[in-house]
Amino acid sequence: MNTNIDITIIGSGLTGLTAAFYLKKAGKKIAVLEKNDRTGGVIQTIRKDGFIYEAGPNTGVYSTFELVRLFDDLDGLAIPEFANQKGKQRWIWKSGKWHALPSGLISAVSTPLxxxxxxxxxxxxxxxxxxxxxxxxxxxxxxxxxxxxxxxxxxxxxxxxxxxxxxxxxxxxxxxxxxxxxxxxxxxxxxxxxxxxxxxxDELTKRATREVFSVKGGLQKLTDAMAGVTGSENIYLNASEIKIDHADTNYVTSFSAHNREYSLHSKYLVTATGAKELKGILKFIEEDELKPVETLPYAKVIQVVAGYRKWNGIPLDAFGGLVPSKEKRKVLGVLFTSSIFNNRAPEGGAVLSVFLGGIKHPELFEKEDDEIQKTVLNEISEMLGQKNSNPDILNIFRYKHAIPQYDITSGERLSAISKIESEHPGLFLGGNIRDGIGMADRVKQGYEIAQQILNEKNR
Ligand SMILES: Cc1cc2nc3c(=O)[nH]c(=O)nc-3n(C[C@H](O)[C@H](O)[C@H](O)COP(=O)(O)OP(=O)(O)OC[C@H]3O[C@@H](n4cnc5c(N)ncnc54)[C@H](O)[C@@H]3O)c2cc1C
Incomplete structure (x- = not known):
């Protein structure tokens, strides 16, 4: 099928969907190509046996006016949920126990940390x-x-x-x-x-309170809502063999999905994938030019979700706990999701997200699930006092390219992105290759890309 549209977006995570949502709302003809069989990218909410939990991010910071505006513009299709009072304090592990992270000057002076x-x-x-x-x-x-x-x-x-x-x-x-x-x-x-x-x-910025947020019913409600407005007829799931050419003022994107071949002609092309995917998609860009972008290093992260119908460990009256490198434990930290938000676990129970790996322990990524599970349950027992070592749910989620590391190579990467975009008018390289890694950053970037396209007069 040969189709002329305004904008092709590659990737249906939070970034791609935010751009798609605003462009569709403005009446543009768009197509979103997604290699997976679902939208949302790393955002995925799971409901199981009375628990609601996340496979990817759990909480964001309500820190930008674009995020406030997005929920306003969704008009009830997704509703932000803010952290409970008891989910506001953070704990730090030191010398065998948890200590509250100081939140002001007075507590900074009295803390043993x-x-x-x-x-x-x-x-x-x-x-x-x-x-x-x-x-x-x-x-x-x-x-x-x-x-x-x-x-x-x-x-x-x-x-x-x-x-x-x-x-x-x-x-x-x-x-x-x-x-x-x-x-x-x-x-x-x-x-x-x-x-x-x-x-x-201004009013919107005032409402960006920097509170911890999720979405009522889980984060996927947000990406589902934006995908709904974008329209399933404009989203191509299981898109494979994507090949893009840049000819004159058009981007020609050919791909197959569900046994059909497509060819889309668009004035604008937005990539909203991670860095590692760009080489495969953007063949019309010289390898050397793209190299500083696609070599962005990422931390590998394992998230283990453990749910207990009956929690008999220490009271989880906090957001969660983080572990300093000096303490040499096996986990990076743990989120007490059911303390932060309501209705995430049955009454009297708890659901936790435990994080392992990262740049500190990339070797853990290679371990079998059995070993990861044993490690996590041991840490939950030692650090949180849960005696019953068998949780009612246990899920292990692995992300090979979880979090980009904005290291010393960042200057070169950002220059390369600017150069590529200036050589290819209408191309926007989005996603976490720049502009921040948090959900609020992703929404801000998706919104800004949409506005730049809508404000361009001469294409
Ligand atoms: C484990 C984990 C925990 C996190 N925790 C937090 C947190 O607590 N707070 C917070 O603010 N942020 C957190 N983040 C970061 C946050 O989740 C991300 O920044 C954000 O969701 C990324 O959105 P995105 O759209 O840029 O990328 P993604 O969600 O990665 O979406 C990219 C999409 O592009 C698709 N794609 C890739 N290649 C192709 C291709 N060749 N063709 C077609 N489609 C393609 C992918 O399948 C995917 O759907 C976390 C991330 C991870 C992985």
């Missing part, structure tokens, strides 16, 4: 000089401003929880751009946060 010397350092943070190295790592920046114990017992586990990576490999301005800007623009993390809170904001 940091050394007395670093507590003084934290108090003096607003008076420290700005950094001058634009490629300073997260570890370098934090050590300089807050001290080594703050790096080891606050930032290292935080980076494990978000990036499944090491703070000494991530470059602050790419990996944590808001933190970088706090220092560069305001001279201090503490002073900058206070000043930023007082700055005037």
């Amino acid at each position: 940091f050394t007395p010397k670093d507590k003084f350092r934290i108090l003096a943070e607003p008076f420290r000089k700005r950094g001058t190295n634009p490629d300073e790592t997260v570890a370098g920046l934090v050590k300089r401003r807050m001290g080594k114990s703050y790096l080891d017992y606050a930032v290292d586990p935080f980076i494990s929880g978000i990036y499944a990576g090491y703070p000494d490999q991530l470059i602050t301005r790419y990996a944590l751009p808001k933190l970088y800007r706090l220092e560069q623009n305001y001279g201090s993390f503490i002073g900058g946060s206070i000043k930023k809170r007082k700055e005037p904001k």
Whole structure:
């Protein structure tokens, strides 16, 4: 089938679907190509035996106006759900037990997590000089401003929880751009946060409260809602043998799906896959040009979901717990999903998501399920005191290219993306190859790509 459309989007994860949703809403003719048999990408909610749990991300931060606007625009098709009060505190593992992660200056001074010397350092943070190295790592920046114990017992586990990576490999301005800007623009993390809170904001930005969010009924309700508006007639599942040519002002995308061959002609092409897929799709781009993009390193992550009808371990009155590298445990951290959100486990029960692997332990990815299961149940018993070692549900999800690492190669990658896009008008390289790894970042990028296309006058 030969069809002329406005925009072809490759990938139906959160990024691709957000772009598709806004372009469809604006009346454009679009097609979304997805290699899997379902939309949503890594977002997948499972309902089983009274439990609701996620195979991919569990929670996001309600941090951008684009996310607020998306839920507004979905008009009830997906409704954000915010963390319960008890799901707000984070725990850090130190010397055989959990400690609350300080949430303010007073708790930072009284916590056993940091050394007395670093507590003084934290108090003096607003008076420290700005950094001058634009490629300073997260570890370098934090050590300089807050001290080594703050790096080891606050930032290292935080980076494990978000990036499944090491703070000494991530470059602050790419990996944590808001933190970088706090220092560069305001001279201090503490002073900058206070000043930023007082700055005037528009209504949508005010509603981006930075709360932890999911979606009522699970995150997949969000991607399902956007796929629904996009329309199944515009989404090609099981798309294979995708071949794209760039001729004159058109992108010609040929592929097969469900035993039919298609050829789509579009003015715009949006890729919303991970970096590793680009070489296979974008054959019209020189290999050397694409290399800095497709060689982006990713952390491998294993997520083990364990559900208990009867929880008899310690009270899970927190968001979850993170494990600093120094503590040398087998897991990176654990989320207490049923404490964060309502109705995720039967009354009196619990559902947990335990994370393993990452840049710290890539070797775990090669282990058999039996061994992973044994390791996780052992850690749950030792760290959370659950005596009954047999959960009522246990699922193991593996992601070979889970989380991109915005490391020292990021500058070269971003330049390569700009060059490729400027050489190929109408091409947008989206997805987590740039602009952040969190769900709010993905929605922001998908929205921005759609707006750029809608605002272009001359194509
Ligand atoms: C285990 C895990 C836990 C996470 N936890 C959190 C969290 O707690 N909070 C948070 O904010 N973020 C989290 N993230 C990150 C967040 O989930 C992602 O940033 C976001 O969902 C990615 O959306 P995406 O659309 O960019 O990519 P994806 O969801 O990866 O979607 C890409 C899509 O493209 C398709 N595709 C790939 N190649 C092709 C091809 N050749 N042809 C056609 N289709 C193709 C894929 O099948 C997929 O559907 C987590 C990620 C993982 C993996």
